[in-house]
Amino acid sequence: MSTHSAVATVAKKVPLEIIQVPTTTPEAQQVRLRVEWTASTPLDLHQNDGALLVKHPQVLGDSVAGTVVEAGSETKRLRVGDKVFGFTWKTQAQKAYQEFCTTDEWLLAKLPEGFTPMEAVTLPNNFVTVFHSLTTDLGLETPWPKPDNYVPDDASSAILVWGGSSSVGQFAIQILRYYGYTNILATASQKHHEKLRILGAHKVFEYNNPDVVESILKSGGDRGVPLIYDCIGSLKGSIGPIAKLAKKGAKVAILLPVVVRDSTDTEDPEYEMDVGKVAEWNYGVDVRGVRTHFYQDNEFFKHHLQPEIMPTLLKDGVVTPQKQRIVEGATLLERAQKAMDMLRRKEASMERLVWRVSDAYLVQ
Ligand SMILES: NC(=O)c1ccc[n+]([C@@H]2O[C@H](COP(=O)([O-])OP(=O)(O)OC[C@H]3O[C@@H](n4cnc5c(N)ncnc54)[C@H](OP(=O)(O)O)[C@@H]3O)[C@@H](O)[C@H]2O)c1
Numbered sequence: 409m410s411t412h413s414a415v416a417t418v419a420k421k422v423p424l425e426i427i428q429v430p431t432t433t434p435e436a437q438q439v440r441l442r443v444e445w446t447a448s449t450p451l452d453l454h455q456n457d458g459a460l461l462v463k464h465p466q467v468l469g470d471s472v473a474g475t476v477v478e479a480g481s482e483t484k485r486l487r488v489g490d491k492v493f494g495f496t497w498k499t500q501a502q503k504a505y506q507e508f509c510t511t512d513e514w515l516l517a518k519l520p521e522g523f524t525p526m527e528a529v530t531l532p533n534n535f536v537t538v539f540h541s542l543t544t545d546l547g548l549e550t551p552w553p554k555p556d557n558y559v560p561d562d563a564s565s566a567i568l569v570w571g572g573s574s575s576v577g578q579f580a581i582q583i584l585r586y587y588g589y590t591n592i593l594a595t596a597s598q599k600h601h602e603k604l605r606i607l608g609a610h611k612v613f614e615y616n617n618p619d620v621v622e623s624i625l626k627s628g629g630d631r632g633v634p635l636i637y638d639c640i641g642s643l644k645g646s647i648g649p650i651a652k653l654a655k656k657g658a659k660v661a662i663l664l665p666v667v668v669r670d671s672t673d674t675e676d677p678e679y680e681m682d683v684g685k686v687a688e689w690n691y692g693v694d695v696r697g698v699r700t701h702f703y704q705d706n707e708f709f710k711h712h713l714q715p716e717i718m719p720t721l722l723k724d725g726v727v728t729p730q731k732q733r734i735v736e737g738a739t740l741l742e743r744a745q746k747a748m749d750m751l752r753r754k755e756a757s758m759e760r761l762v763w764r765v766s767d768a769y770l771v772q
Pocket of ligand 1 (some may be wrong): 416421449450451454492533570571572573574575577595596597598600616639640641642644646663664667698699700701719756757758759
């Protein structure tokens with residue numbers, strides 16, 4: 409049996425390790441790709457430092473960009489040599505932080521011409537999360553192909569993206585703008601306000617301002633803010649103010665997990681998965697916790713979201729890749745550990761930590 413190197417969390421809040429895992433031969437509609445680039449996400453920190461939904465040793469990572477090196481006998485779209493990117497996480501063979509990933513071809517998009525794999529790998533996790541949350545948790549329609557002159561029913565009612573400068577938040581703003589929403593409100597640090605207006609936010613609020621709730625409420629008009637998308641999920645940093653903002657009839661979608669306490673060098677993190685429990689919600693507020701890992705329950709999304717919608721919107725300039733901060737290091741383990749430490753120190757501000765996975769890729 410051939411094996412390859414993978415980055416794994418091996419116990420709660422200890423340094424990452426390289427383990428050898430089986431190199432899986434693709435069957436039917438699967439492909440095997442050499443993972444060339446990945447992007448770290450806060451889930452790595454939740455899993456490594458908080459052991460959230462982890463069985464040790466567990467290979468980490470869910471965003472891949474690489475080259476198809478082997479294709480199953482029933483593949484329809486992908487061939488050996490194709491450059492691809494995608495959000496793929498379900499089994500150990502599908503995880504991102506390993507030299508080879510074997511996955512279903514519907515979890516991958518072909519890299520459009522004119523984009524680097526480092527740019528493309530900033531999309532998948534965020535892109536899929538946004539479509540899943542808007543449709544499953546906030547009840548919006550995202551027709552595809554989008555009919556010409558499509559206008560949603562409530563195009564001008566306020567939608568708040570709390571954490572507009574986060575990775576998910578940036579794509580939420582761009583995708584809402586694409587579907588015709590004109591009253592997108594967002595929160596972010598002042599330094600990012602202009603960038604978020606360019607992406608499609610109508611008004612941006614400084615979340616550190618003590619008057620932030622009052623300012624947003626004023627701006628929502630008579631109808632308040634009927635849709636709220638919490639792209640941060642922090643007990644104090646986002647859920648506290650959102651619980652004051654959300655009035656009867658509002659829908660609130662919160663990215664899980666709820667971070668009750670952040671991981672730091674000296675403190676362990678604490679998480680909660682039940683969004684109903686974490687605040688005194690006003691009567692009549694519909695609060696949901698977002699779980700993107702279930703997006704394939706939607707058969708249309710399963711077959712079209714990553715293979716078709718994601719590369720099309722990238723190629724057409726509807727969504728732009730996030731700014732990348734390339735994490736350097738002599739070995740796979742060094743790059744992975746550096747990125748983990750940067751996540752813990754919250755070094756990424758409106759950017760994605762992107763790093764090279766396969767060392768073989770470098771010497772080609
Ligand atoms: N359940 C799911 O399906 C799912 C899917 C994806 C992500 N998530 C979770 O969602 C969370 C965010 O993920 P991400 O990758 O988008 O994060 P990220 O890009 O690492 O977020 C960093 C940004 O968060 C902003 N931020 C921090 N605290 C804030 C606050 N209190 N209010 C507003 N903005 C704040 C900062 O904004 P400034 O730079 O402007 O200060 C920073 O730019 C993570 O916990 C992740 O695990 C869950």
